[in-house]
Amino acid sequence: MPTPFAIDASHWNVITDWTALTTAGIVGVIHKATESVGYTDPTYAPRRQQATAAGLLWGAYHFLRPGDIVGQANYFLAKAKPDAHTLLAADHEDSAVSLDDLKLFLRTISDAVEQSPVVYSGYLIKQQLSGADAELAGYRLWLAHYGRPVWPTATWPSWWLWQFTDQGSVGGIAPVDVNAYRYDAKRLRAEWSGTS
16 A cells, blocks of 8 residues: 555544644645635634644645636635645546636636646546646646556656545544655655745
């Protein structure tokens, strides 16, 4: 099994002991912040305080839906309230969201906060990408794939994070999405927020 470095979570997950995560070697938490232009995860803000108090890095993701993409990016930023240390991610799982929509969301975020967000996707990005995409290659890939990882290598020679299970157990917290990283914790901390 790969070494867990990060978990991702939403209000569906029960997390009661943040210190147990750090003891288990978890470096960061990526949490659902928003979806579309009208939903904010009610556990996002309190968990951010709890996680950072435990010494964990914090990340926020937005579940993309078809519609007003620029409006979704602005809504996400308003609710996620990122600082220079916050990882930002686009959750690309809805097949009605095109690659052009995804790229517009990523550009809007990058322009607003001068950070490089992460693309989270699995089967959908594999279906939509038929070859290399130079614009998407400028963003890190957070791959969702259970089993030996397969991803669009013409665009991303390697994944940045790999969500290898949605049934993980880390520090007594289960089930939870668990993510691997190619290098060590020090490097992950340095790369986390995507600031240049």
